[in-house]
């Protein structure tokens with residue numbers, strides 16, 4: 001985008017004065033994995049397919065927000081690559097003139113087949129979930145025995161040449177410790193930023209406890225035993241991760257301290273579930289039904305008004321650390337992480 005266009009972009013501000021630039025769009029609540037920190041092992045009730053927003057409906061919302069000041073989109077789920085013809089949606093979104101950046105979060109299982117088509121459709125960046133490089137640990141946490149397919153998906157994506165590929169690893173106490181340095185070293189070797197995310201209370205099994213979170217400072221301690229890290233200034237103002245480079249100049253990591261040091265003051269995003277509910281916070285207990293509005297024939301202006309009204313009451317922050325914390329009814333796979 002040219003400098004002139006950047007100056008013209010409208011600025012979207014929430015009720016707390018935060019600038020909102022990012023919409024996360026869930027395209028399905030279905031998944032081929034059953035990660036312990038996200039989904040139940042079985043008997044999952046999924047949304048009826050008719051409840052899912054169509055590509056046209058998703059694009060309508062994206063067009064509206066792009067005129068309001070949002071210029072970054074991320075597709076997620078559930079597993080977004082399970083949604084049929086996803087590259088078609090990427091292309092439709094890429095054709096919106098005010099959208100600058102389209103990213104995707106995926107478990108990588110289908111990337112060997114889909115990476116090239118997604119890239120060609122306009123996808124710029126990938127976040128790939130990979131919690132463990134030990135095969136048994138991978139199988140335990142994802143409840144699927146397919147580490148190699150995921151590694152192959154990462155390899156294919158590197159070949160295709162995305163602007164950036166980051167690896168997301170959820171950090172769980174008494175599980176992740178031995179995987180931290182292995183993942184860090186993979187990142188340094190393959191030029192991938194590894195991001196460790198503190199385990200959040202969004203698991204469908206509702207087994208989350210504070211004692212099960214491997215905290216950011218503990219992750220840093222593990223890495224510091226072998227490598228000297230250098231904090232990257234102001235990284236929280238750009239995204240949710242505190243980022244660090246290595247003193248030898250090779251590689252970069254990020255730590256998302258969603259529990260121990262929430263980044264809510266810098267939150268610049270809103271979310272839309274696969275069934276078209278706008279959520280102003282990952283932990284919202286209240287949703288705004290855009291699907292109903294769209295299917296009643298709403299104009300772009302109607303949708304814009306509803307989104308502006310929702311943003312006035314965007315939560316100042318989540319309450320994980322307070323006694324008044326209330327878990328959202330939806331688990332992570334149904335919200336869109």
Ligand code: SAM
Pocket residue numbers: 031037038076077078079080105106107127128129168169170197198199200201202203332333336337
């Ligand atoms: N299926 C895709 C994947 O796993 O990358 C996209 C959806 S998944 C819900 C998005 C991200 O949320 C993943 O990086 C996943 O590791 C993370 N996640 C899921 N449950 C979580 C939890 N309880 N705490 C922290 N992160 C979680």
Ligand code: SF4
Pocket residue numbers: 031032033034035038039077078079107129332333
């Ligand atoms: Fe599926 Fe992603 Fe949830 Fe794992 S984290 S169960 S891959 S949606």
